[in-house]
Amino acid sequence: DTGVSQDPRHKITKRGQNVTFRCDPISEHNRLYWYRQTLGQGPEFLTYFQNEAQLEKSRLLSDRFSAERPKGSFSTLEIQRTEQGDSAMYLCASSLEPGTGGEKLFFGSGTQLSVL
């Protein structure tokens, strides 16, 4: 069990650029979540997948954000035309399915995005 892995750990970009983050979940976990966290706040839900299917997406999520999990393993989160308000820690988490031990999330170390 190597844990949840996120890449990169840090990303600095200029406003208007596109960025993409990658998450590798724990191998046997079929659920994968993306959260965003800003200073002084708790993790805010963005979207989650069960296998390759995106089951839910936050209605607060701008159309500039898109996430994929094409083969039900790793996932990518892309932000297009970044804005300074996108600066945050982007957290990925994975879990088993509910009822099979999926009652808790295992988080990666996050990607810290800074938009200049």
Next chain:
Amino acid sequence: DQQVKQNSPSLSVQEGRISILNCDYTNSMFDYFLWYKKYPAEGPTFLISISSIKDKNEDGRFTVFLNKSAKHLSLHIVPSQPGDSAVYFCAASVWGNQFYFGTGTSLTVIP
């Protein structure tokens, strides 16, 4: 719409004493509650959880209490140690679908 609330942004406790962190929620459908611990520049780490069918769960120095009628849970750490200094997040879910987090309480344990 903050469904999980932690009203104390910070807490300071002497080493060896009890730390009590509180959390309130509004959604009566929540059936699973969790506490996470977070150090700077790291992701949250699972600490302890409780199902809505229980009112107490204990794991070593950590105990979580759930009061469903008051929609309130608390985390007790006894005895508190300097290594416990971190930000603690309360979270809740409905059958493991979409987890909602509070804003966190920063705990400082003073040696």
